[in-house]
Amino acid sequence: MTISLVQVFGWWHKATIGTLFHTWRKGERVGEDEFGNVYYQGGKDSEGRTRRWVIYNGPAEASAIPPGWHGWMHHRTDVSPADEQYKPRDWQLPHLPNMTGTAAAYRPKGSILNPAERPRVTGDYDAWSPES
Template identity: 65%
Template sequence: MKNLLLLMFTWWNGQTMGTRFYTWRFGKRVGEDELGNVYYEGGMSSYGLQKRWVIYKGYAEASAIPPGWHGWMHHRTDVPPSKEDYVAKDWQVGHRPNPTGSPQAYRPPGSLAVAGERPRVTGDYDAWTPGG
């Protein structure tokens, strides 16, 4: 019952009912990445290109698409990584979830979220004071 409700009411959790139906009707499975995301193609877009889409495993986050699959999804290559021996370049880093809103988020020096005292104002900046 939980999975049915998630399928009906959440777009960020895998796929919706519409995507599931479209995939069943027109989708041809192309491959799967190391994170468990499944890639499909089928039908034609309004630009005359073949439609390509991904069904995420779990939370839908676009940055969770590996570099090889990203190129295929955006029509930069016609051959998906599942049909070639794709090896990521050494400068291509693996997926790291977006830490915004979590304790691992970046907090610059002077941020109210950083413990300690804020640094004194220096330079050509003078803080505004009422009547000053």
């Protein structure tokens, strides 16, 4: 495992030195998601539960954790997605991280960053005015 200067001085890239040390000392690899994030467990937290953590494949962005792994990380289930044979339903979309601040962010019609005209208001809405 190589450590870069960004990892030494920046918490936002993959993992801090403390996390890497804890991973080396007590970490048991549990699995990996489709984005390349690697999940570990080992030791106990302050409530006596098994400690769980992730080393991101890129910037540390919590929304990059898919729903199944999110549930496992927060102790909502004891079975990791790597251990269960989960098949998504036909209507389920693939997980996307938060796109805010990127070119793929949601920009509704009429916003500053979307030149399309805002839809006209229908008759079921009355704008508030201070005189009324």
